[in-house]
Amino acid sequence: MDLTQKLDNNLNVFPGDPEFKIANFKLPDNDKSYINNISGGLHSGTHIDAPLHYIKNGKMVSALKLDNLIGKSSILECSSNEKEIHIEKVKNPLEKIVIIKTSWCDNFNSDEYFTNNPYLSYEFTESLLEKNIQGIAIDTPSVDKYGKSEIHELLLENNIWIVENLTNTEKLVKKEYNSYFIPMKIASEASFIRAFVEK
Secondary structure, three states, rough: OOOOOOOOOOOOOOOOOOOOOOOOOOOOOOOOOOOOOOOOOOOOOOOEHHHHHHHOOOOHHHHOHHHHEEEEEEEEEOOOOOOEEEOOOOOOOOOOOEEOOOOOOHHOOOOOOOOOEEEHHHHHHHOOOOOOOOEEEEEOOOOOOOOOHHHHHHHHHOOOEEEOOOOOOOOOOOEEEEEEEOOOOOOOOEEEEEEEEOO
């Protein structure tokens, strides 16, 4: 089941980020091949944040271990009506990856998608840290409130990667899935990603 936003020239990006564009690269007239050139920020669409995104000398995406990006995920469903997610204690055991399902992805093309999203409370994030998770994925543009960064910093300083802008989360009806969050092996603080789970 694919949880990835499509990357194309109609893609909305976070306010202030570079516009995402795919264009034809001009080759010599005798070259019959077709090559595209892309431009834009690596936080476009469904993407992963590595620790370097906020932590000085933190890990790049290329240093993330595949074993930590593939495995069992626990699905935590939260209402998008309450913007700050206040689940203070997660009582049940969690898998190493947590997917936060809010259904906010339904608003992806709206004006408020990037500025009025549900976000994680500090207390909820601390409760996740106590479970020794390795990664968190969410169907909103950010784990933080618009204009803030403390949740990013808390997770990334603990070497917990973050995936944002998931889609199709309404199809996640089970409590656990085998999940895959596959970035490029790129020497950067973020990467486009293909995110999917086994049905």
